[in-house]
Amino acid sequence: MKISLAFLIGHILASIFLGFCAWAWKIDKRWAAFFAIIFFISYPAVFLIWGPYRFYGLYIAAFFIFLFLAKGTQRFYIFLADQESLVRHLFWAAIFVFCGGILLTSLSEINFRRDALTFWTFESKRHPDVLSMINLADAYYAAKNFDKALEYYQKAASVDPKSIRAYEGQARLAREAGQWGRLIEACQKIIAINPKMPLAYLDLGEAYRVLGEKKQAVETYSRLLSLFPDDEKIDVKVIEAYTRAIADNPQDGLYKEKREEVLADFEQLSKRRNYNAADYYNLGFLYEQVGGKEEAMRFYTKAVQMKPDYKDALYNLANLYRDTGNYKIAMALYGRLVHFYPKFAQAYLNMGIIFNALGDQQRASQFYLKVIGLDPENGDAYFNLGYLSESQGDLSEAVNYYEKAVELAPKNAEAYYNLGNVYASLGQNSEAIASYLKTVGVNPRHQDAFVNLSILSFKSRDFQGAIHYLEDAKALGYNPQVEYLKTLEPYRQK
Numbered sequence: 001m002k003i004s005l006a007f008l009i010g011h012i013l014a015s016i017f018l019g020f021c022a023w024a025w026k027i028d029k030r031w032a033a034f035f036a037i038i039f040f041i042s043y044p045a046v047f048l049i050w051g052p053y054r055f056y057g058l059y060i061a062a063f064f065i066f067l068f069l070a071k072g073t074q075r076f077y078i079f080l081a082d083q084e085s086l087v088r089h090l091f092w093a094a095i096f097v098f099c100g101g102i103l104l105t106s107l108s109e110i111n112f113r114r115d116a117l118t119f120w121t122f123e124s125k126r127h128p129d130v131l132s133m134i135n136l137a138d139a140y141y142a143a144k145n146f147d148k149a150l151e152y153y154q155k156a157a158s159v160d161p162k163s164i165r166a167y168e169g170q171a172r173l174a175r176e177a178g179q180w181g182r183l184i185e186a187c188q189k190i191i192a193i194n195p196k197m198p199l200a201y202l203d204l205g206e207a208y209r210v211l212g213e214k215k216q217a218v219e220t221y222s223r224l225l226s227l228f229p230d231d232e233k234i235d236v237k238v239i240e241a242y243t244r245a246i247a248d249n250p251q252d253g254l255y256k257e258k259r260e261e262v263l264a265d266f267e268q269l270s271k272r273r274n275y276n277a278a279d280y281y282n283l284g285f286l287y288e289q290v291g292g293k294e295e296a297m298r299f300y301t302k303a304v305q306m307k308p309d310y311k312d313a314l315y316n317l318a319n320l321y322r323d324t325g326n327y328k329i330a331m332a333l334y335g336r337l338v339h340f341y342p343k344f345a346q347a348y349l350n351m352g353i354i355f356n357a358l359g360d361q362q363r364a365s366q367f368y369l370k371v372i373g374l375d376p377e378n379g380d381a382y383f384n385l386g387y388l389s390e391s392q393g394d395l396s397e398a399v400n401y402y403e404k405a406v407e408l409a410p411k412n413a414e415a416y417y418n419l420g421n422v423y424a425s426l427g428q429n430s431e432a433i434a435s436y437l438k439t440v441g442v443n444p445r446h447q448d449a450f451v452n453l454s455i456l457s458f459k460s461r462d463f464q465g466a467i468h469y470l471e472d473a474k475a476l477g478y479n480p481q482v483e484y485l486k487t488l489e490p491y492r493q494k
Contacts, residue, residue, distance in 0.1 A: 007049050015040040022070045035070035043105050050113040117143055130160040137169050146173055162193050171203055180207040202237055209245050218258055235266040243289045277307035309340040327354050345375040361388055379409030390422055398422045413443035429456050447476040463491035
C-alpha cells in the first residue's frame with residue numbers, strides 16, 4: 001500500500017500544533033518537543049498515513065493524550081527531583097520502555113501495511129468480512145496471482161451475494177482471460193443488483209459481440225444508451241465498441257447502422273448543450289474512429305480555436321495532417337504543442353518521423369534522442385534510431401537500438417523483424433531466426449517474417465523447417481518464386 005502524502009503533511013502540521021499547544025500551556029519546551037516527536041511516530045499516526053483505515057477518533061484522542069502526558073510527565077519529573085536516585089533511574093527506564101514500545105508497535109504496523117498482500121491476509125484472518133476478502137483479492141490481482149484473486153472474489157460473493165465489488169473483480173478477471181461466458185454471468189449479476197452500472201453493460205455487450213451474438217450485443221448497448229440518454233461519455237464508449245465490432249466484421253451492416261445512429265445522437269446532444277472545446281474534440285475523435293478524417297480535422301480545428309492549448313486536439317489534428325502528407329501544417333501544430341507542453345515526448349517523436357520522411361536524418365536523430373532524454377522508456381524512439389542506423393549502414397549500432405526497443409516494447413513485432421534483418425545481414429543466422437520467431441509470436445500474420453524464416457532455415461539445412469515456414473507464408477498470401485519451390489521439392493516428405 002502507498003503512503004498518503006496528504007495525510008503525512010497533515011500529520012506533520014498536527015505534530016507541530018501539538019508542540020505549540022504544549023508551549024502555550026507553559027510546558028517545558030524540551031518535554032513539549034519530546035512528546036510532539038513521540039506523537040509523530042505513534043501507532044495512530046501509522047493508521048492515518050499508511051491506511052487503509054482512517055481512525056480519526058483514535059487519532060484525535062492520541063493528540064490530547066500526548067498533550068496531557070507532556071504536562072503530567074513534566075510535573076512528575078519535578079516531583080522526582082527530591083527523590084532517591086534509584087527512583088529517578090526507574091523513571092527514565094519507564095520513559096525508555098514507553099518510547100521503545102511506541103516505536104516497535106509503529107514499525108510493526110508499517111511493516112504490515114507496506115505490503116498490501118501481507119496486510120490484507122492478516123486482516124482477512126482477523127476480520128473475515130466481505131471488505132477484507134475483496135481487498136485481499138485485489139492484492140492478489142495486483143500481484144498477478146489471478147487464481148487466488150478469483151478464489152477470494154468468489155468467497156466474498158458467497159458471504160455477500162449483493163457485493164458488486166466482488167462481481168466486478170470476477171468480471172475483470174474473466175475479461176482479461178477471455179472467458180466470455182464467465183464475464184456474461186458476472187455482468188448479469190452486477191446489473192441485477194444495480195441496473196445503472198455502465199461498465200457492466202459495456203463488458204456484457206463486448207462478450208456477446210465476441211461470441212457472435214449480435215442481437216444481444218446491440219440490445220445491451222441500446223439499453224445502456226436508454227439509461228443514460230444525455231451522457232456523452234457513454235455515447236463515446238458505445239461508438240468505440242461498435243467500431244471494434246466493425247473492425248472484426250467489416251461486412252456487417254447492423255453494427256455500422258447502429259454506430260451511425262449513436263454518432264448522430266451524440267452530435268445532436270452536443271448541439272443542445274452548445275458546443276464547447278471538449279464537445280468539438282469528442283466529435284472529432286468519434287469521426288476519426290469511423291474513418292471520417294475530414295470531419296475529424298474540422299472539429300479538432302474548432303476545438304483548438306476555442307482552446308489554443310488543447311493538448312489532445314492539437315496532437316490528433318497534427319497526426320491527421322501528418323498522415324495526409326501535409327508536413328508543413330503538421331510541424332506547425334507539433335511546434336505549438338511542445339510550446340505549451342515542452343515535455344510531451346510523443347510530439348517530438350512525430351516531428352522526428354516527419355524529418356526522416358523529408359530525408360533529414362540528422363534532424364530526425366536529434367528529435368529521437370530528445371524523446372529518450374524526456375522519456376527513457378520510449379521504445380518507439382529506440383526503434384526509429386535503429387531504423388536510421390540500419391539505413392545508414394551502421395548495423396552494430398542498429399542492433400543495439402533494436403534490442404533496446406524490444407526490451408522496452410516487447411509487443412513491437414516490427415522491431416523484432418528489423419532486428420532479424422540486421423542479424424541476417426551480419427551473417428548471424430541463428431540470432432536472426434530467433435528474432436523472426438519472436439516476430440511471428442507477436443504477429444502471427446507477419447508474412448515477410450515467415451518468408452525469411454524459410455530462407456534462413458534452408459541456409460541452415462533445416463529443410464523441413466524451410467518447407468513449413470514457406471507454407472505458413474503461402475497461407476498468408478505469399479507467392480513464392482518457382483525456382484525456390486523447385487529447390488525445396490526434393491526435401492518434401494513423400
